[in-house]
Amino acid sequence: MENQSKNLKKTRPDNIFERVYEIVRCIPPGRVTTYGAIARCIGSARSSRMIGWAMNSCHSQPEIPAHRVVNRNGILTGKHHFRHENLMQELLQSEGIIVEDDRVVDFIHLFWDPYKELI
DNA sequence: CGTTTGACTAGTT
């Protein structure tokens, strides 16, 4: 009972994290979004750093296309957290996204706004 | 239990 809820609390990712995962899962292949956009979508616009933390824990949750989340300039800031340094870029390129110098080419047009699309 | 850190961003100097 008490122990269980304790365990649950430890096991259960915070709601914010689940919300983040939900949004990230909704990013269509071949599109990207930003930490800030997700943060805005879950209602705390200035908590973009938490999105990064959420991604850090997302390996426990399969089916999270974390490679489609880049920073506001379309730069692959999170690439070092993948199994291999180039995995993020390879995944993006396998979806038709051109990556040059760790930056998503034509990022502005590939940007997928969860706030608009997931209202 | 206070401090530091971080896959960020927007604003100011």
Next chain:
DNA sequence: AAACTAGCCAAAC
């Protein structure tokens, strides 16, 4: 234009 600041908040130390 580059550097600095502040806000945010959960883990790690």
